[in-house]
Amino acid sequence: MQLQDQVHIGGSADMTIETIAEPVRKNYLNDKQGILSxxxxxxxxxxxxxYTFSITxxxxxxxxFALMMRLELLxxxxxxxxxxxxxxxxxxxxxxxxxxxxxxxxxxTIGNFVIPLMIGAxxxxxxxxxxxxxxxxxxxxxxxxxxLFRGGVDTGWTFYTPFSTGYSTTYVIAAAMGxxxxxxxxIMTSVNFIATIHRMRxxxxxxxxxxxxxxxxxxxxxxxxxxTPVLAITLVMVAVERVFQVGIFDPALGGxxxxxxxxxxxxxxxxxxxxxxxxxxxxxxxxxxxxxKPIFGYTAVAFSSVGIAVIGFLVxxxxxxxAGESVYSAMAFSLLSYFVAVPSAIKVFNWTATxxxxxxxxxxxxxxxxxxxxxxxxxxxxxxxxAALGLDVHVHDTYFVIAHFHYIMVGGTVMAFLGAFxxxxxxxxxxxxxxxxGKLGAMIVFxxxxxxxxxxxxxxxxxxxxxxxxxxxxxxxxxxxxxAGATILGVGYILPLCYLIWSWKYGKPxxxxxxxxxxxxxxxxxxxxxxxxxxxPVVNVRAYDYEAMKEQLGLxxxxxxxx
Amino acid sequence: MTPPxxxxxxxxxxxxxxxALVLGTTLIGFIDLGQYNIVVSVAFAxxxxxxxxxxxxxxxxxxxxxxxxITGGIVWFLIMETLTLGxxxxxxxxxxxxx
Amino acid sequence: xSEPVLVGNQLLELREQFENPEQQRETASIGxxxxxxxxxxxxxxxxxxxxxxxxxxxxxxxxGSKEMTIVLGAIxxxxxxxxxxxxxxxVYSSSIGKTKLLAIFLIITMIIxxxxxxxxxxxxxxxxQDHKVPGxxxxxxxxxxxxxxxxxxxxxxxxxLHVIHMTIGIGILLVMLYRTLLGSFSATYHTAVDxxxxxxSFVDIIWIFLYAIFYIPGLHLK
Numbered sequence: 001m002q003l004q005d006q007v008h009i010g011g012s013a014d015m016t017i018e019t020i021a022e023p024v025r026k027n028y029l030n031d032k033q034g035i036l037s038x039x040x041x042x043x044x045x046x047x048x049x050x051y052t053f054s055i056t057x058x059x060x061x062x063x064x065f066a067l068m069m070r071l072e073l074l075x076x077x078x079x080x081x082x083x084x085x086x087x088x089x090x091x092x093x094x095x096x097x098x099x100x101x102x103x104x105x106x107x108x109t110i111g112n113f114v115i116p117l118m119i120g121a122x123x124x125x126x127x128x129x130x131x132x133x134x135x136x137x138x139x140x141x142x143x144x145x146x147x148l149f150r151g152g153v154d155t156g157w158t159f160y161t162p163f164s165t166g167y168s169t170t171y172v173i174a175a176a177m178g179x180x181x182x183x184x185x186x187i188m189t190s191v192n193f194i195a196t197i198h199r200m201r202x203x204x205x206x207x208x209x210x211x212x213x214x215x216x217x218x219x220x221x222x223x224x225x226x227x228t229p230v231l232a233i234t235l236v237m238v239a240v241e242r243v244f245q246v247g248i249f250d251p252a253l254g255g256x257x258x259x260x261x262x263x264x265x266x267x268x269x270x271x272x273x274x275x276x277x278x279x280x281x282x283x284x285x286x287x288x289x290x291x292x293k294p295i296f297g298y299t300a301v302a303f304s305s306v307g308i309a310v311i312g313f314l315v316x317x318x319x320x321x322x323a324g325e326s327v328y329s330a331m332a333f334s335l336l337s338y339f340v341a342v343p344s345a346i347k348v349f350n351w352t353a354t355x356x357x358x359x360x361x362x363x364x365x366x367x368x369x370x371x372x373x374x375x376x377x378x379x380x381x382x383x384x385x386x387a388a389l390g391l392d393v394h395v396h397d398t399y400f401v402i403a404h405f406h407y408i409m410v411g412g413t414v415m416a417f418l419g420a421f422x423x424x425x426x427x428x429x430x431x432x433x434x435x436x437x438g439k440l441g442a443m444i445v446f447x448x449x450x451x452x453x454x455x456x457x458x459x460x461x462x463x464x465x466x467x468x469x470x471x472x473x474x475x476x477x478x479x480x481x482x483x484a485g486a487t488i489l490g491v492g493y494i495l496p497l498c499y500l501i502w503s504w505k506y507g508k509p510x511x512x513x514x515x516x517x518x519x520x521x522x523x524x525x526x527x528x529x530x531x532x533x534x535x536x537p538v539v540n541v542r543a544y545d546y547e548a549m550k551e552q553l554g555l556x557x558x559x560x561x562x563x
Numbered sequence: 564m565t566p567p568x569x570x571x572x573x574x575x576x577x578x579x580x581x582x583a584l585v586l587g588t589t590l591i592g593f594i595d596l597g598q599y600n601i602v603v604s605v606a607f608a609x610x611x612x613x614x615x616x617x618x619x620x621x622x623x624x625x626x627x628x629x630x631x632x633i634t635g636g637i638v639w640f641l642i643m644e645t646l647t648l649g650x651x652x653x654x655x656x657x658x659x660x661x662x
Numbered sequence: 663x664s665e666p667v668l669v670g671n672q673l674l675e676l677r678e679q680f681e682n683p684e685q686q687r688e689t690a691s692i693g694x695x696x697x698x699x700x701x702x703x704x705x706x707x708x709x710x711x712x713x714x715x716x717x718x719x720x721x722x723x724x725x726g727s728k729e730m731t732i733v734l735g736a737i738x739x740x741x742x743x744x745x746x747x748x749x750x751x752x753v754y755s756s757s758i759g760k761t762k763l764l765a766i767f768l769i770i771t772m773i774i775x776x777x778x779x780x781x782x783x784x785x786x787x788x789x790x791q792d793h794k795v796p797g798x799x800x801x802x803x804x805x806x807x808x809x810x811x812x813x814x815x816x817x818x819x820x821x822x823l824h825v826i827h828m829t830i831g832i833g834i835l836l837v838m839l840y841r842t843l844l845g846s847f848s849a850t851y852h853t854a855v856d857x858x859x860x861x862x863s864f865v866d867i868i869w870i871f872l873y874a875i876f877y878i879p880g881l882h883l884k
Contacts, residue, residue, distance in 0.1 A: 123679035125689045191696045198628060199689040200679070225696055226639045229704035237711070237819070246796040246815045247808060248711070254808035259714055262647045263707055313642055317650065327657055329650035536681065571754060578747040585739050588874065589732070592881035598720055601879040608874035611743075612867040619750040619863040621856075626688075629695050636699035640706035647710050651717065 027430070027527040042127035043530055048113035049428070050134050055101055055109060056497070058141060062096035065089045067490060070452075070483040076473045086469035087154035088170065094157025099179050100141050102413055103224075103271060106278030108137070108189055110420045111217050113428060115193060117521035117528060118211050120202025120537040125195040133188035140182030147174035156467065158268070161249035161260040165241040173242060176235040183228045190221035190228075197221075202520070204539040211519055211543045212301050216281030219305040223270045223277070223312065231267035234260065258324050265316035273312040276376070276408055277305060279416030280347055283369045286423050287351045289517040290366035291358030292555070294544035297350045304350075307343035315340050321392045330389055337387035344380050348373060363515075364438030368419030371446045375411025379404055382457065397467075400460025403453045411449055418445065418496060425500060426514045430527040431507030437499045445492035451485025516553045518544050568624055577618045584611050687853045694857045698864050705823070705868055712816045712875065715809075722806040726813030727880025729794055731785060735877040738781050739870065745774035746866040753859040759849030761842055768839045771862065775832050782825060789814070817876050824872060827865045834858050 028045045038046055069089050072080045081089065112130065116123055124130050147153060153175040155164040164172050197218045201210070237248050238260070247253030249260040288295045295301055317325055317333030325333075351373055360366070382404040386392050395401065418441075425433055455478040460466075464475050471479070513522040524533050541548045546555065588607035596603060617623040622633060680686040716723045752767035793801035796815045804810065838858050841847065847855055 121679065125679065126693060127679060187697075187700050191693050191700075194696050195689045195693040198692050199685055222635075225700050226636075226703055229700045230643065230707040233704045233707040237708075240815070240819060244797045246800075247812050248815060254812055256714065256718075258650075259647075259711055262650065263711065266643055266647070266707075313639065314646065317646065326650050326653040328653040329646075332649065333646075531678070569754065571751065574747065574750050574754065578743065578750075581743045581747075582740060585736065585743065585873075588878060589736050589881070592732075592878040593884075595882040600724075600882060601716070601875060604874040604878035605871070608870045611870045615743075615746060615863050615867050615870075619746050619866075620860045621753075625691070628692060632692070632695045632699060636702045639699075640702055640709075643703075643706055644710050644713060647714060648717070651714055 028530045029527050031530045042131050044112050044116050044124045047130050047134055048109050051108040058100040062093050065093035070486040073479045074483050076471050076476050078469055083469045088152035091153045091156050099182050102275040105417050114521050117532055120520050121200035122531045124192050126192050129188050129192055133185045137182055137185035140178045144178030147171040161257045165238055166250050173239050180232050180235050183232045186224050186228050190224040193221040202537050202539055209542050212284035213281040215302040216277050216305040219309040220274050220277040223274050223309045227267045227270040234263040261320050261323055265319045269316035270312045273308050276412050279413040282416040282420040283372050286365045286369040287354050288544040289515050291355045291360050292546055293358040296353035300346050301350050304343035304346040311340040318387050322396050334387055334389045348377055364442050365419045365423035367442035368415050372415040375407050379407030398460035399456040399464045402466050403456035406453045426510030427526045429504050431503045432510045433503040434499050441495040448485050448488030448492045452482050452489050455481045518549050577614050581611055690853050708820055719809040722809030723813045724880045726810045728883045730877045734781050734785050738778050739873045741774050741778050742866050742869050745771045746863045749859050749862045756847050756852035756855040765842045768835050772832055772835045831862050831865050
């Protein structure tokens with residue numbers, strides 16, 4: 001009971017985890033009651049849950065569009081929806097998944113929840129800004145859903161000009177406005193994270209004692225702060241051109257459509273890294289815990305996040321190899337795109353090196369983490385194919401590209417998102433989820449994912465272009481496999497949703513540290529009290545230092561390998 | 564807390580320098596420098612921006628983190644400018660259609 | 663939400679998530695500067711687009727610049743720098759605890775800001791009379807009307823955004839004035855005024871660049 005009064009990580013060995021029995025106590029969930037206490041909360045943990053709720057709903061909306069597309073593609077001819085509707089389906093799928101799921105997914109839910117806990121702070125630096133960010137996000141999502149109900153958008157999530165500004169007759173401005181508004185929410189959260197990580201760390205928690213999660217989230221926030229404003233202003237220009245029909249990007253009016261692509265990809269390429277960096281952040285937490293070893297090459301992993309953030313800004317031209325970019329520029333961007341693979345590879349090698357000779361346990365979060373490592377590696381390697389100038393000309397705008405980025409976004413980020421929720425679920429809810437179902441869910445997701453997207457590599461390489469509702473008959477078999485996989489994947493997503501909600505009420509109490517992890521967030525009770533720690537913790541060990549904390553964690557000797 | 568190291572006299576001097584620079588850039592603008600007119604005027608603007616940032620915004624008296632943030636912002640803007648212009652500048656270098 | 667904490671001999675508002683006032687001040691300062699970086703990138707996107715088009719049509723853009731009223735532009739620039747100076751004096755006054763002076767300088771700064779906006783809207787009105795507002799009512803008799811119109815597109819987007827920022831700035835100063843009159847600021851606590859000053863000066867910097875790219879390049883053609 002009294003552990004929080006004298007939390008001293010790495011210190012007093014006489015306190016074992018067992019000393020904290022779990023009577024019903026005040027925590028952030030039961031501290032205040034009523035719907036208003038949630039809607040007006042400034043507690044980062046509650047805001048994290050508000051985000052979780054909204055993002056889950058939006059994920060299933062986006063997923064529904066994907067399912068419709070997969071169903072349509074069962075047959076080489078249009079049989080389910082018209083081509084116009086198909087265009088709207090893939091556009092809305094992209095918009096909702098990119099801006100209303102992937103970018104806010106891990107940072108605004110798990111990040112919001114655990115960043116202050118991990119650094120031993122009472123809350124984020126600007127709690128009201130945090131709440132405002134959720135409302136702005138909901139407003140943005142609302143405007144986008146409005147565009148959807150008015151008839152949708154058919155430009156593709158990239159809003160390429162001049163189609164989006166001159167020719168499309170759908171609700172481009174409403175959709176762009178929704179994204180513009182959600183950008184403010186992203187910026188608010190990122191500013192909050194940066195200020196928090198700089199100034200709110202517990203005494204003794206120096207930069208190189210921080211969990212890798214914090215490093216990655218920091219790099220992620222920096223990227224979002226630097227690129228989101230550019231997207232905002234680009235969308236404003238698109239809206240101005242569309243409303244007033246004055247030349248900015250439309251060549252018929254004297255503009256340059258390639259400039260739009262430059263500005264859009266200056267945002268969107270780094271944005272791709274902001275989708276996967278939080279995923280990497282999660283994996284860097286899960287792998288050491290379930291291997292009972294400190295992460296291999298802490299400094300290298302920490303700086304590889306920074307490296308990805310920096311180099312990620314120098315590669316956007318590889319989206320424009322066939323768009324009229326100069327060949328010299330294309331060569332430079334191609335080369336730089338190879339460089340960005342280096343920090344990603346450092347991460348993958350160091351995760352596997354962390355597992356090497358570790359005491360690996362196969363709990364659900366670890367299954368997701370291993371799935372992430374494998375799928376991210378495939379996604380990353382095929383990214384190098386696409387960075388190669390000559391090959392890109394062949395596979396540009398084909399299903400090869402689709403498969404590549406879904407291996408990163410779905411195989412990477414969504415796997416990490418699910419892994420993160422399983423890993424931190426005991427902390428969030430105070431309950432354990434059913435482990436057997438968890439493992440089953442992880443297997444189904446992995447299987448369904450590969451069945452959905454691996455055939456798409458083949459399809460793309462054989463020449464099936466993206467964004468088509470109809471296709472030659474020889475592609476049908478691969479499309480059917482892909483659709484079958486998508487169905488399995490859908491089951492794999494609904495299963496965790498069901499048992500996590502079930503365990504919220506009926507799960508076994510988790511105790512403060514079910515995984516015997518070293519992070520500060522595990523030193524407080526589950527669910528944590530409103531102000532996280534009864535007393536500000538003092539840190540005097542490095543992250544993941546199982547050796548220093550083994551007695552405190554009550555670990556047996558054989559659970560260690562190193563030192 | 565200690566009063567800021569900045570004195571009213573410094574502020575006034577900076578202010579006068581800024582007005583002088585505005586006057587200077589406007590007067591030079593009337594001279595035909597060809598394509599360099601805008602280069603000169605943007606250079607003048609950069610000097611003024613630097614003065615305002617260092618003194619009026621007190622960036623000179625801020626710690627290391629704030630300096631890194633400011634430098635980072637400027638560098639990232641320049642990355643966007645350079646890499647975009649890099650494309651436009653090199654488009655005509657190869658004499659084949661489509662470039 | 664916040665509890666009073668005794669610092670020196672003064673009671674200070676400390677929000678619950680912070681340990682001490684110094685941490686609270688530094689955190690706010692980092693937040694403000696990071697926010698300004700997002701502003702740099704937002705205006706930076708427009709500057710990049712402007713640079714690309716200017717480089718491909720330098721003559722037309724100079725022609726467009728020739729249409730500007732340099733007297734109004736120069737006066738506005740001088741005014742805005744003056745307001746930045748008075749704002750810096752306001753920040754200085756608050757740091758030595760002279761809240762009366764702080765209030766006076768805030769009022770002066772706001773008045774100058776309003777004058778700036780007045781002159782800016784006069785300019786907009788002149789452009790409107792000249793048929794220089796892009797759109798179907800745009801008129802320009804010359805070889806490269808379309809490129810001149812593009813110059814005006816950027817002129818209106820950039821100065822329009824700047825006007826929005828000025829308006830927000832005046833709103834912030836009003837809040838600061840209100841809090842000054844309530845007695846919230848003292849020699850020990852004046853972070854909000856500092857941040858308002860930083861924002862105001864930043865908006866000034868943006869204008870200085872706008873003056874340099876829109877008003878100056880066409881001067882030699884007059």
